[in-house]
Amino acid sequence: MKIAVCIKQVPDTTDVKIDPKTNTLIREGVASITNVFDEFAVEEALLTKEKYGGEVHVITMGPPQAIEVLKNALAVGADKVYLVSDRAFAGADTLATAYTLAKTIEMIGGVDLVICGKQAIDGDTAQVGPGVATRLGIPQLTYVSKVREIDLANKKIVVERMLENGKEVVQSTLPALITVVKDINEPRLPSLLGIKKAAKVQIPTLTAKDIPVDENRIGLKGSPTWVTKIFSPEARGGGEILKGELTEVVPLLINKLMDSKFIK
Numbered sequence: 001m002k003i004a005v006c007i008k009q010v011p012d013t014t015d016v017k018i019d020p021k022t023n024t025l026i027r028e029g030v031a032s033i034t035n036v037f038d039e040f041a042v043e044e045a046l047l048t049k050e051k052y053g054g055e056v057h058v059i060t061m062g063p064p065q066a067i068e069v070l071k072n073a074l075a076v077g078a079d080k081v082y083l084v085s086d087r088a089f090a091g092a093d094t095l096a097t098a099y100t101l102a103k104t105i106e107m108i109g110g111v112d113l114v115i116c117g118k119q120a121i122d123g124d125t126a127q128v129g130p131g132v133a134t135r136l137g138i139p140q141l142t143y144v145s146k147v148r149e150i151d152l153a154n155k156k157i158v159v160e161r162m163l164e165n166g167k168e169v170v171q172s173t174l175p176a177l178i179t180v181v182k183d184i185n186e187p188r189l190p191s192l193l194g195i196k197k198a199a200k201v202q203i204p205t206l207t208a209k210d211i212p213v214d215e216n217r218i219g220l221k222g223s224p225t226w227v228t229k230i231f232s233p234e235a236r237g238g239g240e241i242l243k244g245e246l247t248e249v250v251p252l253l254i255n256k257l258m259d260s261k262f263i264k
Contacts, residue, residue, distance in 0.1 A: 001048070001049070001052050001053060001054030001055075001112050001113070001150075001152060002054055002055050002057065002108075002110050002111050002112050002113075003045045003048055003049060003054060003055065003056050003057065003111070003112065003113045003114075003115060004057045004058075004059060004105050004108060004111045004113070004114045004115070005038070005041050005042050005045045005056060005057070005058045005059070005073070005078070005114075005115045005116070006038075006041075006059050006060070006101050006114065006115075006116045006128070006129070006132065007034060007035060007038035007041065007042065007058060007059070007060050007069055007070075007073065007117070008034075008035040008038060008060060008061075008062065008066075008069070008117075008120050008122075009032045009033070009034065009035070009060060009062050009065070009066040009068065009069045010032065010033060010034075010035045010120055010121055010122040011031070011032055011122055012031040012032055012033045032065065032066075032068070032069075033069075034069040034072055034073075035117055035120045035121055035122075036117070036121055036182075037117025037118050037119060037120070037121070037180065037181070037182065038069075038116070038117040038120075039117075039187040040117060040180050040181070040182055040184055040185055040187055041115045041116055041117045041179075041180050042056075042058060042073050042076065042078065042115075042187070043076075043184075043185045043186070043187040043188060044115055044147065044178075044180055044184055044185055045058075045078075045113075045115050046076065046077050046078070046188070047185060048113065048115075048147065048150065049077075051150075052150055052152060054112075055079040055080065056077070056078045056079050056080075057078070057079065057080045057081070057082070057108055057111070058070060058073040058074075058078045058080070058081045058082070059081070059082045059084060059101060059104055059105070059108075060081075060082075060083060060084065061084040061085070061089060061092070061097060061100055061101060061104075062083075062084075062085060063085060063090075064083075064085055064205075066083060066085065067083050067203050070082075070083055070203050071198045071199065071201075071203070072190065072198070074194070074197070074198035074201055074203075075190030075191070075194040075195045075197070075198040076187075076188055076189075076190045076194060077188075077194070081201075081203055081204075082104065082108075082203075082204055082206055083203055083204065083205045083206065084100060084101070084104055084205075084206045084211070085205050085206070085207070086206075086207040086208045086209075087219075088207075088208040088215060088218055088219050089208065089218055089219050090219050090220065091219050091220035091223060091226065092218060092219050092220070092222065092223055093223035093224070093225045093226060094123070094125050094127040094128050094131055094225075095127075095131065095222065095223060095224060095225070096217060096218050096219060096221075096222035096223045097128050097131070098127070098128050098130075098131025098132045098134070098135055099131075099135055099213070099217050099218065099222060100211070100213060100218050101128070101132050102131075102132045102135035102136050103135075103211050103212060103213050104206065104211055105132070105136060106136070106212075107206075107210075107211055107212065111175060112152070112174050112175050113150075113157070113174065113175060113176060113177075113178070114132060114133070114136070114138070114175070114176070114177040114178070115177075115178055115179075115180060116128065116129035116132070116177065116178070116179045116180070117129075117179065117180060118142065118143055118179045118180060118181050119179075126142070126179070129142065129177060129179040130142060130177075130179070132177060133176075133177035136175075136177070138175045138176050138177055139172040139173060139176045139177070140176070140177045140178075140179075141157070141159050141161065141170055141172055141176060141177070141178045141179075142161065142178070142179045143161050143162045143163070143179060143180075143181055144159045144160065144161055144162075144178045144179065144180050144181065144184060145160050145161065145162040145167065145180075145181050145183040145184050146159065146160040146183075146184060147159050147178070147184075148160060148169070150174075152174075155173055155174040155175075156171060156172070156173060156174060157171070157172050157173075157174055157176055157178075158170070158171045158172075159172075159178060162181050162183065240256075
């Protein structure tokens with residue numbers, strides 16, 4: 001079984017800044033980490049490999065320093081890793097990113113299952129995983145909290161999806177893509193031996209010339225959306241808590257809303 005995992009290096013801070021000339025994230029001088037949800041994706045791939053056999057291929061798209069998250073993946077047990085990095089990919093929105101990752105997975109070939117974290121903590125869009133599935137033409141199972149069964153002989157997978165008011169059990173054909181939530185597992189820590197081995201591995205870098213991509217669909221050229229500003233909302237002032245019996249509170253609330261012009 002061949003499993004591909006898409007991970008992302010993200011800033012280890014909420015105080016992110018945008019370059020006004022390129023509308024891209026300023027990464028210089030900012031510590032970076034593996035996207036939290038992607039750590040659960042890597043762990044689920046490793047657990048799946050241990051149960052069903054196969055290989056775990058981990059992919060990240062980003063600048064050269066993103067190689068660090070791939071070393072972490074190798075240290076915990078990934079078989080192969082790929083850094084997708086090229087100036088032509090810079091400034092990609094979720095549409096262009098999903099396209100590039102899908103083309104990379106196609107190039108790897110023979111993938112039975114793609115696993116992604118449910119979202120990246122620096123963008124919180126939850127769009128890339130489903131976008132990759134769409135471009136690969138395979139089913140997508142989002143917000144997965146448990147993989148119940150994988151039937152390789154019949155090319156089927158059964159998962160539990162987390163919903164706002166409960167869970168649902170869904171069956172799909174393989175190959176498929178799943179996005180996972182934190183409840184699915186507990187990521188393992190790398191061993192000292194794993195860290196040493198990962199440090200010696202030559203990690204391949206794939207450029208736009210290495211992947212069969214349409215240059216008009218990658219980077220800023222292929223991005224119909226872009227970020228112009230990122231900011232934290234101002235703190236709200238203290239509110240008022242109305243106490244008392246319901247028959248007393250409701251008329252008081254209505255009067256306050258009318259005084260504030262929220263209702264007429």
